[in-house]
Amino acid sequence: MKVEKDKVVSLHYTLSLANGEIIDSSRGGEPFTFLVGHQQIIPGLEAGLMGMQEGEKKTVQVAAKDAYGERDENLVQTVDRSLIPETIELYEGLVLSGRSESGHEIEVVVKSFNDREVVLDMNHPLAGEDLTFDVEILEIRDATPEELAHGHAH
Numbered sequence: 001m002k003v004e005k006d007k008v009v010s011l012h013y014t015l016s017l018a019n020g021e022i023i024d025s026s027r028g029g030e031p032f033t034f035l036v037g038h039q040q041i042i043p044g045l046e047a048g049l050m051g052m053q054e055g056e057k058k059t060v061q062v063a064a065k066d067a068y069g070e071r072d073e074n075l076v077q078t079v080d081r082s083l084i085p086e087t088i089e090l091y092e093g094l095v096l097s098g099r100s101e102s103g104h105e106i107e108v109v110v111k112s113f114n115d116r117e118v119v120l121d122m123n124h125p126l127a128g129e130d131l132t133f134d135v136e137i138l139e140i141r142d143a144t145p146e147e148l149a150h151g152h153a154h
């Protein structure tokens with residue numbers, strides 16, 4: 001069986017940046033399992049996995065545009081400090097969750113702050129980064145009707 005749309009794939013991966021820094025890995029833990037073709041993983045990785053078979057290992061290079069996109073400096077904004085609850089102790093790198101004007105849940109990172117203003121970055125933390133995935137396909141199976149209806153693996 002091969003990796004293709006509507007298959008459930010379990011794999012181990014190690015994710016590293018272009019400089020070789022490892023930033024995430026499933027090895028030593030539970031494999032990552034997803035439903036192919038249902039926007040559960042970044043497009044460049046999914047494209048790189050297509051056609052692989054159980055037991056196969058591969059290094060998949062994913063350009064930033066096919067991962068989390070390029071950085072958009074318009075997504076770095078300065079807001080009034082009073083918009084952040086006083087109960088939150090700010091520090092650079094703090095991830096805050098909130099809702100966009102359209103009601104979608106978003107995460108922002110505190111880039112800097114002072115008594116009057118807070119600079120927030122709404123880019124994904126990996127935006128602008130080329131990524132390398134070392135993957136090993138552990139299992140491929142047909143998705144169940146329920147998984148297909150829900151759009152994710154169970």
